[in-house]
Amino acid sequence: MTVPTILVIDDDVQVCETIASLLARLRYACETAHSLEQGLAILETAPVDVVFLDVRLPDGNGIDALPRIRQAPSHPEVIILTGEGDPDDAELAIQGGVWDYLVKPTPIKQTTLTLARALQYRAEKLSKGGGGTVALDLDGVVGISPSMRQCFDLVANAATTEANVLVTGETGTGKELLARTIHRNSPRRNGPFVVVDCAALTESLVESTLFGHKRGAFTGAQQDRDGLVKLADGGTLFLDEVGEMPLAIQRAFLRILQERSFRPVGGTQEIRSDFRLISATNRDLDAMVERGEFRKDLLFRLNTVHVELPPLRTRPEDLKPLAIFHMNRLAEQYGVPAKGFATDFFQQLAQYDWPGNVREFFNVLERSFVISGLEGVLYAMHLPQDVRIKITRASLARSPQTADHEEASVKLHDVTEGTSVSLPPLKSFKRLMEKRYLELLIAQTEGSLQEMLDISGLSRSHFYALLKKNNMTL
Incomplete structure (x- = not known):
């Protein structure tokens, strides 16, 4: 049986030694690195099963490096182990596919249990060829x-299954x-x-459109017609803007998902359809469920x-590759040479935005x-x-008004100089100053x-998380 290899990337030597000692007792192999550069070099040359990753490292941010770590040749599982628990970092880490987010000092029992579960998950995944x-x-x-x-990782996982995708x-x-x-x-x-x-389904025709109808089922039904559900037999049924589906049809559609069978309008026999379901929406379905506009069981x-x-x-980062891709496609469509781009x-x-x-x-x-006509550069x-x-x-509009800037400066000056002011709760004050900092940073x-x-020392992902948190955009 192969001994699991664990890599610890942490600039705290004592933390590395403590985890290495724990791993030795568990009879696991251990590698340590005190910087991202060292850790990534190990990942490129040695098979690693699990990475314990610190967030604040001398040469970068661990969460920013998650894609590179998870795409290393051995595709290791990642457990964040940080001394500064931050909700924004935790959200980004989970979105980045980490196994767990632990804050130091973490009890040995919890660390051991988390590692054991990650290794078990990895073993099962590898046994299935994943x-x-x-x-x-x-x-x-x-x-x-x-x-x-x-997203591509999720697409790869979804493509190999028959699971419904939203x-x-x-x-x-x-x-x-x-x-x-x-x-x-997918196999389909x-x-x-x-x-x-x-969004285009009308209440009067939705059942006929989805389930089809028999001749004479209603005025104008001159012949039998298969619905879209039947046409998807053996393939994929894609519900675009599923949040617009009328409540009246949601119950019937729930039954189809459970039984994979339906009855055409005017029909007496059940018809089966073997389809894979993918749905899409730009609406918040959870909020619609709360308002009674969408069935929870269907969601x-x-x-x-x-x-x-x-x-x-x-x-x-995607603006340039998207522009090159689409411009090359346009050049082919119009039958002209591909155009270049100026820096501006x-x-x-x-x-x-x-x-x-x-x-x-x-x-x-x-x-x-x-607009560029025959010019070769945009x-x-x-x-x-x-x-x-x-x-x-x-x-x-992003430039803060002078008056607002002065008002915020006075308030901050009063607080730092001990001037008698009515202080808000610390949480509110931190949020106010955080937003003001971002506004000044963008303006400067x-x-x-x-x-x-x-200037800020923030990672790209953390910066965008702060913008989102403060309802700001660039």
């Missing part, structure tokens, strides 16, 4: 950001494209991919595997492509005027992401 990288057909899906790589995300993030990617990588790839636009059925597509504004073009793209996400981004790129001047105006307005750097990270 230890290697799954080769995905990602035709048309572009993304190099950590959040998109996490894809959520804002309008324009590419939910149908991701659903088609799951279908294309040669079967049909049938789209049901739930449980839909949400076996949940893939949340991140908005484009949170993944600036991408600088302007990064200043906009893209409320319409990738759909809006591609539309703007095509308009720029047309400049910021080639962006549509309405977009340039929005970018300028947003940039100006004119929204330059790299400058903001350099």
